[in-house]
Amino acid sequence: MSHFKIKYLLIPLLGFFWLEGFSQAPATKTLPEIWDLAACLQYAKDNNIQVQSLKLDKQSAEQNQILAKAAVFPDLSGSASQSFNHYNLNSGNSSSINASGSYGLNSTWTLYQAGYLKMDIQQKDLAVQSANYNILQTENDITLQITQAYLSILLDKESIIYNRDLVATSIAQLEQAQRLYDAGATARKNLVQLEAQLASDQYNLTASENAERQDKITLKQLLQLPELENFDIVKPDTIVTDQIIPELSAVQEYALANRPEVKNAALQIQIADLGLGKAKAGYLPTITLSTGIGTSYANDPTYNALQQFDNNFHQQANINLSIPIFTKKRNQTNVALANIATEKAQLAYEDTKTTLSLATENAFINAQNSRNQLAAASEQLKYNEEAYRIANEELEIGEVDIVDFYQQRNLYVQALQSNIQAKYNAVLAAKIYEFYIGVPINL
Incomplete structure (x- = not known):
């Protein structure tokens, strides 16, 4: 067959294999470019590496649980041995090969171990629960x-909006001053000051845009997202800032009864107690039952292999009692270590409760203070906004000193910044505080 024909036979085959490989290639999951808060939280729960690692820890705990439960059943093992022996006969003039073999099944069953196996199962059950609480806590x-x-990105977005408004206002004021200067109605100094203010406003706008980029990177790092060039978040239509703050006592009571870190710390005490029980079981006897069946054969001309299997078939059963008498202080040390672990678990539990109580109290204070600061900032903005409006009107007709105008403008900008910051601080503080009482976070 010519090379020409071979080439045209290979082309369809290569195309077929290419299409087959393409059809079997895993589909790449397309990620959205615009994310709301709910999508961010769900994606983190499903893909965060730390959470995924803890889920693997839970799977390991479940395997240990299976192993502990299987330990109460007897085991079963088989054995087989086959031998061939070569002999020289008649001074090496002839030789012989003898074959022999033995085969059996053996089983061991722990009948009594002072409750060790039962406590081990309970301990492994609690370890699975503890692994799940670790996931929830993370x-x-x-x-x-x-x-x-x-919320930091939302704050940046709002800062960008008001900085753009300030730039637009500065441009309009500069154009107005330029007309007044051209008409000889204002000094060159006033025009230069407006130009400087425009440059300052443009700088602040750039800074707020850079802050948004940096905060987006922070969020992507928390989500552990791959590179997304157009990553952005959804800005809610409204931000609720007048949430009712629950009573501290109710939040603390709920948190201490339901938060996973407290439940996990309580589980660690039970796990340590079971470890102490297992250590004490080392002082007591262990009873095991051993059983076995087997048979064997040898190269015997009197009986063939099948007859030997039948004649040599045997069964055995043994009850073994093991009483620890001298263990080189192994049991004593194990009990002492288990007691230490129990005390440490109790201390960790008390520390967890104290830490959580203080955290909820701190969240309560932050929620109250943030709401009060927002009320004060809103009031401050209202008066400074009105004063700045009047100053703008006076600037347009040239009836205000430029120094007084900039003083009032700076007061307005500061009040505006304080109000935006206070608004998002109030939202964040309220969400964190409500989270301790089990309210899901949403905007």
Whole structure:
């Protein structure tokens, strides 16, 4: 067959294999470019590496649980041995090969171990629960971090809006001053000051845009997202800032009864207690039952292999009692270490409750203070905004001193910044405080 024909036979085959490989290639999951808070939180729970690692820890705990439950059943093992022996006969003039073999099944069953196996199963059950609480606790921590990063971006977006408004206002004021200067109605100094103010406003706008980029990177790092060039978040139509702050006592009571870190700390006490029980079981006897069946054969001309299997078939059963008498202080040391672990678990539990109580109290104070600061900032902005409006009108007709105008403008800008900051601080503080009482975070 010519090379020409071979080439045209290979082309369809290569195309077929290419299409087959393409059809079997895994589909790449397309990620959205615009994210709301709910999508961010769900994605983090499903893909965060720390959460995924803890889920693997839970799977390991479940395997240990399976192993502990299987330990109460007897085991079963088989054995087989086959031998061949070569002999020289008649001074090496002839030789012989003898074959022999033995085969059996053996089983061991722990009948009594002072409750060790039962306590081990209970301990492994609690370890699975503890692993699940570790996942929930980490998800809670990530939820608060993502919420804070998300609100920081919203604050940046609002800062960009008012900085753009300030730039637009400065441009209009500069154009008005230029007309007055051209008409000889204002000094060159006033025009230069307006030009400087425009440059300052443009700088602030650039700074707020850079802050948004940096905070987006922070959020993407928390989500552990791949590179998304057009990553952005959804800005809610309204931000609720007048939430009712629940009573501190109710929040603390709920948190101490339901938060995963407290439940996990309580589980660690039970796990340590079971470890102490297992250590004390080392002082007591262990009873095991051993059983076995087997048979064997040898190269015997009198009986063939099948007859030997039948004649040599045997069964055995043994009950073994093991009484620890001298263990080189192993049991004593194990009990002492288990007692230490129990005390440490109790201390950790008390510390967890104290830390959580203080955290909820701190969140309560922050929620109250943030709401009060927002009320004061809103009031401050209202009066400074009106004063700045009047100063603008006076500037347009040339009846205001430029120094007084900039003083009033700076007061307005500061009040505007304080109000925006106070608004998002109030939202974040309220969300964190409500989270301790089990209210899901949403905007």
